[in-house]
Amino acid sequence: MPPKGKPKLSVWKFASCDGCQLSLLDCEDELLAVTGELELAYFVEASRAMAKGPYDLTLVDGSITTTHDAELIHKVRRASKYLVAIGTCACSGGIQALRNFKDVHDFITAVYAHPEYISTLAQSTPLSAHVKVDYQLNGCPINKHQLLELISAYLAGRTPQITPHSVCLQCKLKGNICVQVLGTPCLGPVTHGGCGAVCPTYHRGCYGCYGPKETANTSSLAAWFSRRLGLSEDSLVRAFRTFYANAPEFRRESEAHEK
Amino acid sequence: MATPVPVGANLVIEATDFPQLLAAVDRLGYQMVGPTLRDGHLIYGDLTGVADLPAGWTDEQEAGAFRLKRRDDQALFGYGVGQQSWKQFLFPPHHLLWRAARRGDDFQMIPPAEAVPRYAFIGVRSCDLHAMAVQDRVFLQGRHVDPVYQVRREQAFILAVNCGGQGCGTCFCVSMGTGPRATFGFDLALTEVLPEGKHYFLVEVGTDRGAGVLQAVPQRAAGAAEIAAAASVVAATAANLGRQLDTQGVKELLYRSYEHPRWDEVAARCLNCGNCTWVCPTCFCHTIEDVTDLTGMVAERWRRQDVCFTVDYSYLHGGSIRPSPRSRYRQWLTHKLATWFDQFGCSGCVGCGRCITWCPVGIDITEEIRAIRETEASLKETEHGDL
Ligand code: SF4
Ligand code: SF4
Ligand code: SF4
DSSP, X not given: OOOSSOOEEEEEEOBSOSHHHHHHHTOHHHHHXXXXXXXXXXOTTTOSOBOOSOEEEEEEESBBOSHHHHHHHHHHHHHEEEEEEEHHHHHHOOGGGGGGGSOHHHHHHHHOSOGGGOOOOSSOBOGGGTXXXXXXXXXXXXXXXXXXXXXXXXXXXXXXXXXXXXXXXXXXXXXXXXXXXXXXXXXXXGBBOOSOSHHHHTTXXXXXXXXXOXXXXXXXXXXXXXXXXXXXXXXXXXXXXXXXXXXXXXXXXXXXXXX | OOOOOOTTOEEEEEGGGHHHHHHHHHHTTOEEXXXXXXXXXXXXXXXXXXXXXXXXXXXXXXXXXXXXXEOXXXXXXXXXXXXXXXXXXXXXXXXXXXEEEEETTEEEEEOOOOOOOOXXXXXXXXXXXXXXXXXXXXXXXXXXXXXXHHHHHHHOEEEEEOOOSSSOTTOOHHHHTOOSSOOSSOSEEEEEEOOTXXXXXXXXXXXXXXXXXXXXXXXXXXXXXXXXXXXHHHHHHHHTOSOOOOXXXXXXXXXXXXXXTHHHHHHHHOOOOOHHHHHOSSOOOEEEEEEEOTTSSEEEXXXXXXXXXXXXXXXXXXXXXXXXXXXXXHHHHHXXXXXXXXXXXXXXXXXXXXXXXXXXXXXXXXXXXXXXXXHHHHHHHSTTTTO
């Protein structure tokens, strides 16, 4: 339940592109209402005010990739009554979790002129690997309508209307004709809905950027991709190893097709 | 003006005069919806006239696959049913029930000011007439009548079309006794006939309302040869369906088969994505969602179509009663072909084939029943004797 008076909001960023917290600023029409209901106590993208905790509602984007991150997230947790991980990075490790499949030092030496200046962890991990997370809002980036629904629900002390259905629900509600049945491989049936079925609406298969849905049967979908839609083993690895590469269900599936 | 034709009469309308039929329906102020192409895909959408119908197209359907193809004629209804169904109009999948605004310590109800569309459904197939009759039992004939469905259903004008043998790769209406010929529930029913060089519609009059529409359309009484030609179109369709389902004792079969190993086999393939129920013209499940705005000044209650393939769907206090994909697929199939009989006195499946075509991994209800039926005997003889 939110406190009496204006709840204090803090927004934090770890290893990420920032896109998810910018979704809040992207709420143009609703932004004034948000600031009317919540005090922006700590949100460096939006305000110079940097009030100390405790915070009532904390949104965190980004994954944990450095020892500094790994310490800071505990401080954020201690200062926050209700902590929400927003976006694939915070929820599962993000695209930067591709390093988890290789030796990160190979990348560092290949990319940086002075690798000795780089200090990073071997793996990119979600917040939940470090602290208790009260809610995970998935997506790359998150959907602003879902974010507003989450904040509205928090303020009203009710359950957010964020359903566990596959992307297929949103396709059907939109009247989209299924691209997979028309012949284009689509991760929608194993992917958490929330984006509004953006890609299938434009006749592309879903790329899985909202992560695995509950009880995702990735092996059956992969078998159909390969037998009926002609995808190679390499393509299957790539299909499951993008935005949610590190999510256990997608990770297992991509590894199963790796030579 | 000519005297109205009687209900049950058979008439012929030449294809060249067919536009006048839709124009006559349109003049009555209906919102015409029917098959049309959007971005090259077959949907049910708004029609302004015959030009919006997918003339000259047909389709190929298989489990998990659908493809539109050109025909070598200009048939207006030369394809089967697509992914969408009339359910989306009669039972809107996402519907605002009410809105309320806070007024000091009180609140005020704001009923949605919606203009309820008066639909004319153009090109309804027999299986879908049966599906509407099934949903009538659910929404109209129980203890509680659903007003959203009721007003749309009662006002709808229905122009049915008997299937012409195309796009029936996944249909099994003959097995279910639901087609391919429309026998009830229409204002007018057409059979499109395209013998050598000719193109006409045999029209059967179902209601006085249908007869009234015909008054403005050039037509003539059908001859015996024309009636026979139309009958042979339907007979050819019936002989060429892509699927069959043996319904003999199917309810009892399923009631005996709760622990059949086939459920594990199909659960290994099922994505529990819910597409089969979204596209099913009889599935009626829905949930209620309450939302509030940021300021807490406005609350809304929505009804949204729901499916029995999520864990949440069967969440009771403390947990879900169908946590496994196996139990969820079994619920779906058993509801369609067994418990539906006990609940509503009819089958929940009308054999339209949509769940087969539009399953992203091609799971086939007819194949699942066959597998359960065929292995039941052998299971009895083996160590599974007490299944
Ligand atoms: S296009 Fe993809 S997301 Fe949409 S219904 Fe088909 S499989 Fe599901
Ligand atoms: S049977 Fe097919 S459409 Fe239905 S839930 Fe399973 S995978 Fe999805
Ligand atoms: S099969 Fe599932 S979604 Fe369809 S009516 Fe039955 S319980 Fe509802």
